[in-house]
Amino acid sequence: MASKPIVSDEYQYGFNDGDVAVLKFARGLSRQTVEEISRIKKEPKWMLDFRLHALDVFFKKPMPTWGANLEALNFDDIVYYVKPSENQGRTWEDVPQAIKDTFERLGIPEAERKFLAGVSAQYESEVVYHSIREDLKEKGIIFTDTDSALREYPELFREYFGTVIPPEDNKFAALNSAVWSGGSFVYIPKGVRADIPLQAYFRINSENMGQFERTLIIAEEDSFGHYVEGCTAPIYSSESLHSAVVEIIVKDRARMRYTTVQNWAPNVYNLVTKRAVAYRDATMEWVDGNIGSKVTMKYPSVYMVGEGAKGMVLSIAVAGKGQHQDTGSKMIHAAPHTTSTIVSKSISQHGGKTTYRGLVHFAPNATESKANVKCDTLIMDDESTSDTIPYSEVSNANVQMEHEATVTKVSEEALFYLTSRGLSEEEATRMIVMGFIEPFTRELPMEFAVEMNRLIKFEMEGAIG
Amino acid sequence: MATPVLEINDLHIAVEDKEILRGLSLTVKGGEVHAIMGPNGTGKTSLAQTLMGHPRYLVTGGSIRLDGQDVVAMRPDERARAGLFLAMQYPSEISGVTTANFLRAAINARREDGRQISLKEFRDQLDQVMNFLEMDPKFANRYLNEGFSGGEKKRNEILQMLMLKPRIAILDEIDSGLDIDAIKIVAKGVNSLKGPEFGALIITHYQRILDYVRPDFVHIMVDGLIVKSGGPELAEELDRKGYDWVRSELAEARRQA
Numbered sequence: 099m100a101s102k103p104i105v106s107d108e109y110q111y112g113f114n115d116g117d118v119a120v121l122k123f124a125r126g127l128s129r130q131t132v133e134e135i136s137r138i139k140k141e142p143k144w145m146l147d148f149r150l151h152a153l154d155v156f157f158k159k160p161m162p163t164w165g166a167n168l169e170a171l172n173f174d175d176i177v178y179y180v181k182p183s184e185n186q187g188r189t190w191e192d193v194p195q196a197i198k199d200t201f202e203r204l205g206i207p208e209a210e211r212k213f214l215a216g217v218s219a220q221y222e223s224e225v226v227y228h229s230i231r232e233d234l235k236e237k238g239i240i241f242t243d244t245d246s247a248l249r250e251y252p253e254l255f256r257e258y259f260g261t262v263i264p265p266e267d268n269k270f271a272a273l274n275s276a277v278w279s280g281g282s283f284v285y286i287p288k289g290v291r292a293d294i295p296l297q298a299y300f301r302i303n304s305e306n307m308g309q310f311e312r313t314l315i316i317a318e319e320d321s322f323g324h325y326v327e328g329c330t331a332p333i334y335s336s337e338s339l340h341s342a343v344v345e346i347i348v349k350d351r352a353r354m355r356y357t358t359v360q361n362w363a364p365n366v367y368n369l370v371t372k373r374a375v376a377y378r379d380a381t382m383e384w385v386d387g388n389i390g391s392k393v394t395m396k397y398p399s400v401y402m403v404g405e406g407a408k409g410m411v412l413s414i415a416v417a418g419k420g421q422h423q424d425t426g427s428k429m430i431h432a433a434p435h436t437t438s439t440i441v442s443k444s445i446s447q448h449g450g451k452t453t454y455r456g457l458v459h460f461a462p463n464a465t466e467s468k469a470n471v472k473c474d475t476l477i478m479d480d481e482s483t484s485d486t487i488p489y490s491e492v493s494n495a496n497v498q499m500e501h502e503a504t505v506t507k508v509s510e511e512a513l514f515y516l517t518s519r520g521l522s523e524e525e526a527t528r529m530i531v532m533g534f535i536e537p538f539t540r541e542l543p544m545e546f547a548v549e550m551n552r553l554i555k556f557e558m559e560g561a562i563g
Numbered sequence: 564m565a566t567p568v569l570e571i572n573d574l575h576i577a578v579e580d581k582e583i584l585r586g587l588s589l590t591v592k593g594g595e596v597h598a599i600m601g602p603n604g605t606g607k608t609s610l611a612q613t614l615m616g617h618p619r620y621l622v623t624g625g626s627i628r629l630d631g632q633d634v635v636a637m638r639p640d641e642r643a644r645a646g647l648f649l650a651m652q653y654p655s656e657i658s659g660v661t662t663a664n665f666l667r668a669a670i671n672a673r674r675e676d677g678r679q680i681s682l683k684e685f686r687d688q689l690d691q692v693m694n695f696l697e698m699d700p701k702f703a704n705r706y707l708n709e710g711f712s713g714g715e716k717k718r719n720e721i722l723q724m725l726m727l728k729p730r731i732a733i734l735d736e737i738d739s740g741l742d743i744d745a746i747k748i749v750a751k752g753v754n755s756l757k758g759p760e761f762g763a764l765i766i767t768h769y770q771r772i773l774d775y776v777r778p779d780f781v782h783i784m785v786d787g788l789i790v791k792s793g794g795p796e797l798a799e800e801l802d803r804k805g806y807d808w809v810r811s812e813l814a815e816a817r818r819q820a
Contacts, residue, residue, distance in 0.1 A: 510618065515655035516665075518615045519723065520643035520672040529668065533659025533706070 123179045129153065132276050135179050139245055139279075144256065152265035152275030159269040165455065166393045166424040171367050176339050178277045178310070234292055239323075240285035241296050244312050247283035254285065258316055262345035262373050262401075270369045274310045274343040281311035281342065284325055286352075288318040295326045295357070295543050313344040317352040317380075326543060327358040338366045340391075346374035348382045350404065355383040357542060359550060362391035364421060370396045378404030378433075385541050386413040387550065388423050397455065399428035402436035402467075409438040414538045417450030417482070426456035426487075431464035431497070440471045443535055447478030452485070458499060459491040466496055473503040476534050478527075566593035566759050567646055567730035568630055569614075575624035576613050583609045585787040586625065591731060594759045598773055598798060599766045601784035602806045607766045608652055610784075611735040614764075615649040616642050629731065644673055646730030650720035650737050656708040662719065663689060663703040666726050673727070692725045695755070696748055713740040721752040728756070733764045738772040750775030770802035783809050 123131060132153050136146040161168055234241065240251065248255050265275040282298045298313075317323055340362065348354045354374070362368050368391040374382040384398035400409025415423035423446075429438035444452035458469045475484040486503045508530055516526035532539075532551065539547045569591045576584040583606045591597050601607050613620040614627060616639035627634040629645055637645065657665065666689065671679045689703055696718060708716050717737055724732055734753070738746050753763060753776050765776060773781075773795065781797040782789045785806075790813055791797065801809065 509655070512655040512657060514615075514617050514639060515651065516657070517639040518643055518649055518651075519665075519669040519727065520640050521668060522640050522672070523638070525668065525672065526640075529660055529665070530657060533657055536659030 123177055125177055126174045127153075127176070127178055127273075127277070131178050135277060135279065138179075141248065142252065145248065148260065148265075149276050149278075152272045155265045156269060156272035156276055159272060162269060162395075165395050166422045166453070168367070168369075168393065171339065173273075179279060234296075237290045237292075238287040239290060239292055239296075240283065242283050244281040244283045244314060245279065247314070251283075251285070254316075255283070255314070258345070258347055259314060260345070262347065262375055263343050263371050268371060270341045271343055271371045274312060274341050274371070278310045278312035278343065280309075281313040281344075282315075282325065282327070283313070284315040284323065286317045286321040286323045289320045290318075291322040292324065293322070295324045297326045297328075309338075309340045309342070311342050313342065315344075315346040315354065315356070317346070317348045317354040319349045319352055321349075321352045322354075324355045324357065324543075327356075328360070338363070340366055340368045340370070342370045342372075344370070344372040346372075346382065348374055348376045348380040350378040350380060352377075353381040353383075355385065356398075357385040359387040359389070359542070360391070360394075361389045362394075364390055364392055364418070366391045368394040368396065370394075372396065372398040373401065373428075374399070374409070375401045375403055376407035376409060379406040380404060381408040381410070383410040384412070384427070385538070386411065386425070387538065387542075388413070388415045388425055390416075390418075391421065391423075393422050393424070395424045397426045397428050397457075399430065400438065401430045401432060402438065403432045405433045406435045407433060408436065411439070412441045412538055412541055413443070414535050415442075415444040415452050417444070417446045417452045419448040419450060422451045422453070424453040424455060426454050428457045428459070429469055430459045430461070431467040431469065432461045434463060434465040434467065436464060436467040438467075438469045440469075440473075441537065442471075442473045443476075443538060444474075444484060445476045445478065445531065445534065446482035446484050449479075449481040451483045454484075454486045454488070454503075456487070457489045457491070460494050460497045460499075462493045464494045464497055467494070468498040469500070471499075471501045474534070475503075475505045476531065477505065477507050565630070567762055568592050568628075569634075569647075569731045569762065569764075570628045571614075571625070572628070573625035574610075574613070574622065574627065576609060576620050577623050578609070578619055578621070582623070583620070583787055584613070587784075587787065587789055588625075589764075589782065589789060591762045591764050593730065593762045594757075595780065596753075596757070596763045596765065596776060596778045597780045597782065598778040599764065599782045599784050599789075600768070600770070600798060600801060603768065605784050606787040607784055608735055611649055611652075611733045611764075611766055614642075614733055615639055615647060640672070643669075643727075643729075648724055648727060648729030648732045650717075650724055650732065650734045652735045652739065654708050654716050654720060656706070656711075658706055658709050660707050661704050662707050662722075665707050666723060669723070669727060688726065692722060696722055696725070696752055698722065714742070714745045717741060717749060718745065721749050725752055725755065730760060731762045731764070732756070733766065735766045736768065737765070738767055738769065743771075746772055747775055770798045773798045785809060785813060 129150065132149045136149055260275065263271050265272040284296060286292055315325060346354055346356060360368065376382045382400045386398055388394050388396065398411050402409055409429050411427040413425060415425045417423040423444060426442060427440045429440065431438065438458065440456055442454045444454065446452045452475060454473045456471060458471060460467055471488060473486050477484055484505060488501055490499060508527060512530055513523060513526050516529060517523055521529065539550050542550060571587060571589045574584050574587045575582065587610065599607055609620060613622065616637065622635050629647065634642055667680065667685050674680065693700060693702065698718060708719060711719060720737065737749055741749065750772060765772065765778065778795050778798065781793055781795060783791040783801065791809060
């Protein structure tokens with residue numbers, strides 16, 4: 099019984115809307131590009147200075163060579179800024195029809211009607227539609243796009259922006275810092291609980307369009323929030339680049355969860371820096387799903403700087419033909435009694451490659467801290483591969499570290515068992531795959547879990563039918 | 564539906580060039596319970612897996628027909644939908660898939676689009692059958708066979724059989740590792756299906772389960788062949804005299820031939 103691919107090479111969201119942009123930059127990156135972006139956005143001088151400094155850092159830093167192959171990525175071939183509509187729509191009616199059609203196809207704002215807390219939809223570089231439920235607004239929660247936040251909450255913004263991930267952190271963080279546009283800004287005041295998820299959607303439409311959104315989330319003491327993001331991009335023949343930065347600050351006893359399911363077109367370079375700082379007894383949870391893209395390099399991190407802080411990463415990666423998912427996590431234990439958990443699940447098929455790359459670091463003061471890493475890989479056929487590269491740095495003798503890794507193939511016995519009950523081989527394979535990722539889908543909000551299952555089902559049908 | 568007929572005629576099977584069955588013939592009809600008994604390593608499980616279409620076993624000669632239809636040409640899922648069921652000796656563990664979801668998918672695989680079982684109808688049936696088999700309702704929401712004890716796995720196989728209502732069921736050592744109370748429950752499950760539209764082939768090493776599921780025919784299998792057939796009294800005789808009795812009889816017969 100040969101195993102069948104679970105994700106087809108057909109990309110479900112591979113439609114495009116024609117060119118709807120009102121302003122599109124020429125390809126390539128220079129000081130002028132950055133100045134122009136800042137000028138159009140009417141930014142304060144400190145932000146322009148920040149961008150220009152970041153650009154210098156970007157030019158100086160060499161390309162990283164330790165991870166996935168980035169040789170085919172040409173920075174001169176990328177469009178760094180596209181403005182899709184004159185103004186941000188306040189109501190859905192204000193959004194141009196072509197963009198509206200796209201989001202309708204993606205299920206927004208249909209999703210919003212299902213009682214989500216708020217929806218922010220980003221198209222190309224700018225947020226085109228944004229709303230937040232009134233009751234959350236009244237509690238003092240801010241959920242807006244990052245550009246508006248810079249204008250409307252300048253002091254709050256400046257206090258935290260770039261503090262978790264400075265431009266010097268890595269080449270792609272520097273690039274994002276230089277040309278960032280859009281993204282979400284979330285602020286949850288002290289003691290406030292946002293008990294329904296805040297949602298954002300991103301989409302790249304233009305060919306060779308880089309998308310450099312920048313998200314900043316601040317959870318004040320004793321607060322709670324759940325931010326959810328989904329991403330899609332249509333198919334183009336030449337490469338697109340997505341390089342986001344997500345910074346999260348989780349203060350004492352607060353709890354923040356960030357959930358994303360990304361389903362990029364198979365020609366997108368998805369190079370993202372995501373990091374959270376967790377203070378005393380705070381909890382940060384990343385739930386991170388990576389389907390599609392040509393190359394993904396993404397390692398959501400938690401810096402546990404306060405005693406008793408907790409970090410969690412639960413991720414899945416699916417790599418198909420010509421795709422490399424190089425994903426994992428960094429857990430930095432920088433205070434006593436901190437706890438981290440990494441659960442990484444990956445599926446490779448059709449010649450795809452998955453790499454788990456993770457770091458667990460115990461600082462000298464991380465007494466009585468614990469880390470648990472679990473990596474499970476499901477390999478669907480003989481052409482596909484997977485690697486597990488775990489690093490650990492331990493500078494304190496009084497810590498606990500567990501690591502467990504499994505690699506499984508879809509077994510003949512399991513397929514026989516399921517098909518002997520009447521399921522077709524295709525259904526049986528899908529059931530095994532769904533079961534494998536169930537620990538992940540279980541953590542998704544209902545709408546996303548349904549979407550996730552539908553996506554895998556759809557793509558498998560496409561692959562076999 | 565008509566009375567099912569499973570005809571196995573002069574069946575030869577091999578695994579990696581090694582011959583396992585050497586011309587086995589057997590017919591199981593609706594309303595009948597057959598038992599195949601035999602020592603370990605004699606090809607009983609290979610027969611069961613071959614009947615269900617396990618890809619490891621190659622049919623090198625003879626035929627298997629269900630109601631006249633060629634079974635050998637069918638995939639395992641087609642055999643299942645035609646009414647065959649195999650309760651396995653070592654059921655697979657499927658992580659992340661609950662027993663209930665799996666069973667519902669298996670039932671729906673037998674139905675046409677638009678005639679799928681409703682969630683309520685399914686839950687009602689499942690509750691009823693689990694209650695009948697004295698199973699904890701929590702069982703339904705556990706992942707299929709994952710972390711189940713040997714006995715729980717066997718009971719789960721019977722649960723599946725009762726839910727899927729096969730026409731011919733093959734039970735491969737369903738009694739192994741079970742205590743007497745568990746055997747009684749398994750037997751109760753099999754007996755509840757008895758009727759003209761259901762035939763059973765019970766493969767076992769011991770006579771014990773046959774005290775609770777009364778067979779109409781007993782066959783003794785040695786070295787890939789059925790060497791002796793009879794009524795239920797044969798099982799009792801075998802239990803008293805042991806397999807050595809069969810072997811020596813066999814040797815005697817060969818000497819005379």
